[in-house]
Amino acid sequence: MPDSTLPQSGAAREVTQKRSLVTELPGPRSRELAARRDAAVASGVSSLMPVFAARAAGAIVVDVDGNQLIDLGSGIAVTTVGHSVPAIVTGVQEQIEAFSHTCFTITPYEGYVAVCEALNRLTPGDFEKRSALFNSGAEAVENAVKIARRATGRDTVVVFDHAYHGRTNLTMAMTAKNMPYKDGFGPFAGEVFRAPMSYPLRDPLGTDGAAAAARAITEIESQVGAQRVACLVIEPIQGEGGFIEPAPGFLPALAAWCTANDVVFVADEVQSGFARTGRMFAVEHEGVVPDLVVTAKGIAGGMPLSAVTGRAEIMDAAHAGGIGGTYTGNPVSCAAALGVIATIESEGLVETGRRLGERLRSFLLGLQERFPEIGDVRGRGAMQAIELVVPGTHTPDAALAGRVAKYCHQQGVITLTCGTYGNVLRFLPPVTIGDELLDDALSVLAEAFETVR
Incomplete structure (x- = not known):
C-alpha cells in the first residue's frame, strides 16, 4: 500500500503523509486558541487533543503550529476514506x-x-x-x-x-x-x-x-x-x-x-x-x-x-x-x-479495510505477547482495540490506558480510549492509511507501553 492511496485536492496536496513535530505539543498558537476556547466554549464540551487543527489530508492532521499528527481516530470513525478526498x-x-x-x-x-x-x-x-x-x-x-x-x-x-x-x-x-x-x-x-x-x-x-x-x-x-x-x-x-x-x-x-x-x-x-x-x-x-x-x-x-x-x-x-x-x-x-x-x-476500499485489519491485528497480537497488560485484542478491519488489565486478572486498568494514550498524543499520534471501564484503546485509522505511516504510528504505540507501563 503506497503512502497515499488516494489523490488529494487543493491545499491538501501540500500535506505529506508523514508524522512531523516542529514544536512541543501543544504549540504556542494552540495554547493561544485554548485560552480563547476556555473563555468562549461551554466547559461541558471537552476535547481529547491539546492542539487545534488547521488542515488535514489522507491520514494526517496538521495543527495550527505546523505539527503533523497521524490520525488513528478518523474523527471517531468519520473520515474512513481519508481527509480531503477529491470526490x-x-x-x-x-x-x-x-x-x-x-x-x-x-x-x-x-x-x-x-x-x-x-x-x-x-x-x-x-x-x-x-x-x-x-x-x-x-x-x-x-x-x-x-x-x-x-x-x-x-x-x-x-x-x-x-x-x-x-x-x-x-x-x-x-x-x-x-x-x-x-x-x-x-x-x-x-x-x-x-x-x-x-x-x-x-x-x-x-x-x-x-x-x-x-x-x-x-x-x-x-x-x-x-x-x-x-x-x-x-x-x-x-x-x-x-x-x-x-x-x-x-x-x-x-x-x-x-x-x-x-x-x-x-x-x-x-x-x-x-x-x-x-x-x-x-x-x-x-x-x-x-x-x-x-x-x-x-x-x-x-x-x-x-x-x-x-x-x-x-x-x-x-x-x-x-x-x-x-x-x-x-x-x-x-x-x-x-x-x-x-x-x-x-477504489475497492472494503477489501483495503480488510487487509489493513489483518496488518493491524497481527501487530496488536504481537504486542500482547510482549505486554501482559493487554488482556484482549478484538475487532475487525480498521476497527480494532486492545483492553488493558492488571496482569493475570481481568481487572480493568483505565490509568494505564490513559497514560498510553497521552504518550501517543505527545508524540503526534491521535489515539482514542473507550470502554465501560475506560480501559480500552481503540484504533480507527482511515482505511487508506499507507503502510509506512501505520507502521510509524504503531511504533509509537509500542514505545508507549515500554515507557509508561
Missing part, C-alpha cells in the same frame, strides 16, 4: 455553488433520492427497501425506534449492556454508561430494557454466542415479554462500550428470535458501517440481515448526515410528516455521501 471535496463545492438548502420536505432535490437509492442497494437484504435521512447518529437511532414502534404497535425497546446509542433523551436511556453521557441529565425516556451482552473476555468460561443469546432472550422474555417488544437495537461491534465483538452465533440467534416474534431487528452501524470493518457493514460478517440499519459517521466523510434504511413495509409505516426535519438530508451532506460511496466502490 467529496468536488461534490461539496459543486453542490454549495448550486444551492445549500431548500429543505427536502419543502422542495426536494435529487441528491437525497440518490443517497437513499445507494443505501437501499448497499445494505444487507435483497427485499424492497426504503431510506430516510437525518443529521446525527443519535437522531437516526431515535427515528428507527419511532418507525419500529409505529410498525409494530408496541412500545418496548431492547438494548444491551455496554451499548452507546447517542445523547438525546431517548438515546441516553438506551446508552449504558453513566459518565460522561448521562450523569445528571435525567429523567430519561421509559420503556427501554437492557439485556446482557456477549462479552467474550468477561463472560463465564464456556459461554459461546448461542449460550449468551439464550441468556439475553431468557431475560427479555421473563422480564418484558416478546409481545411487548417493538425493536431490538444492537451495535454489531460495540463502539463507545469498548469495541466489544460478540461471540460468533450471538447476532444470528438474536435475529432469529426477532423474526420468530415479529420484533424489528435494528443494526446500529453508526460506528461500524461504511467499509470500516472489512465489509460494507459489520453485521454482514455473520450473514445477518437486519430489518433496519442505522448509519452515520463514515457515511459522508465529515458532513453531518445519517440514515435509517430497511424493509419497505416497516419504513413506510410512519405517517406522512411523521419523520423528517429542517436539515435532514441536507443537499451538501448528500453530495459528500455520494462522493464517499463512489470512492469506496471505485
